[in-house]
Amino acid sequence: MYGGLAACVLLLGIFTRPVSGSRGDASSPYRSCVGKCIKELSCPDHMQSCGWSGECFGCRYDCMWKAVDIFIEKERPIPQFHELPGGIQFQEPASFIFSLLNFCGFLVFFRQIRKMRGLENARVWTMYSVIGLITWLCSAIFHARDCWVTEYLDYFSAFGFILFHTRLIVSNYLVDAFCVWICNGFVVRGSHISYDGEVYAVFGCSHVFILVIISLLVSVKINQRSFQKLFDYGYNMSVCLGVSAFTTIMYVLFIVGRWYQFNRLSPSDYMMIKIMIWTNCSVLLETLDFVPLFWTIDAHSLFHAATIPLPIYVGMYLRRHLEENEYVRLSKNV
Numbered sequence: 001m002y003g004g005l006a007a008c009v010l011l012l013g014i015f016t017r018p019v020s021g022s023r024g025d026a027s028s029p030y031r032s033c034v035g036k037c038i039k040e041l042s043c044p045d046h047m048q049s050c051g052w053s054g055e056c057f058g059c060r061y062d063c064m065w066k067a068v069d070i071f072i073e074k075e076r077p078i079p080q081f082h083e084l085p086g087g088i089q090f091q092e093p094a095s096f097i098f099s100l101l102n103f104c105g106f107l108v109f110f111r112q113i114r115k116m117r118g119l120e121n122a123r124v125w126t127m128y129s130v131i132g133l134i135t136w137l138c139s140a141i142f143h144a145r146d147c148w149v150t151e152y153l154d155y156f157s158a159f160g161f162i163l164f165h166t167r168l169i170v171s172n173y174l175v176d177a178f179c180v181w182i183c184n185g186f187v188v189r190g191s192h193i194s195y196d197g198e199v200y201a202v203f204g205c206s207h208v209f210i211l212v213i214i215s216l217l218v219s220v221k222i223n224q225r226s227f228q229k230l231f232d233y234g235y236n237m238s239v240c241l242g243v244s245a246f247t248t249i250m251y252v253l254f255i256v257g258r259w260y261q262f263n264r265l266s267p268s269d270y271m272m273i274k275i276m277i278w279t280n281c282s283v284l285l286e287t288l289d290f291v292p293l294f295w296t297i298d299a300h301s302l303f304h305a306a307t308i309p310l311p312i313y314v315g316m317y318l319r320r321h322l323e324e325n326e327y328v329r330l331s332k333n334v
Helices: 005-022 026-039 056-073 095-114 123-145 150-184 195-223 224-230 234-261 267-287 299-306 310-333
Strands: none
Touching: 026 056, 095 123, 095 299, 095 310, 123 150, 123 310, 150 234, 234 267, 267 299, 267 310
């Protein structure tokens, strides 16, 4: 549970680059040089083709340094590029490593969930962790090899994560909060309503796989250029951001509902607020613009680094929330 903000962070962090590309890759000196690679080596004429390997990759790598020399000569800021210094055919290594660490974080979170006894909607949280694992694995693959296939896998898996997260906040929190507000007097304060977690889990998981399968099937039917013309990034970005904003509002309503219900916030509620603040601050890293440290660590990779501990902290939040609920039940029995 990154919170709705986390979903927005994932969008801004994972999706912004595929849409607009690195500024260095879009620069005139770099594009002009790459154009020569396409003519002389018969390289793919589309930058995101999976055919940029071998000599073509080496040629494009040389173009990066030629463009850097031009920027230095003209005393202009050096923009970010995708290629890894050293000529290794591996793009955005820092983001790749940090994505894998996020994957490991969700793996720890998965194990935390499995050890919790009595956790409400445990299957929903388990499926959430699985979808998080899929999302960060696709992110790592994309940052290791940026081409149209990995880009769409990254895009659709993260969108599935966002959709499932919205279902999670509705199934786990939202209905309780609104019942307390609307049905106050009919609902006992502190009580909890149970839901069928399996339905939401299956619904959310299906989005991940269905969207990925659809993207692959469409790519088989039509060529890459046609697919990119048909795929409206702007529209999909608007939809994703809208869903993320809705999820964020739901978390805020949940916190307000908790205050209204108990006239105070529990330690786990404060932990949730910290998670939301943490994710909100991490997105600010995406706004930074600087020459990558060691030509490798850029603002985007720093965002990935900032989100590594979040799933583990979410597991701690769930443990604390579970302990609070157990204390309430024991108090009622006494």
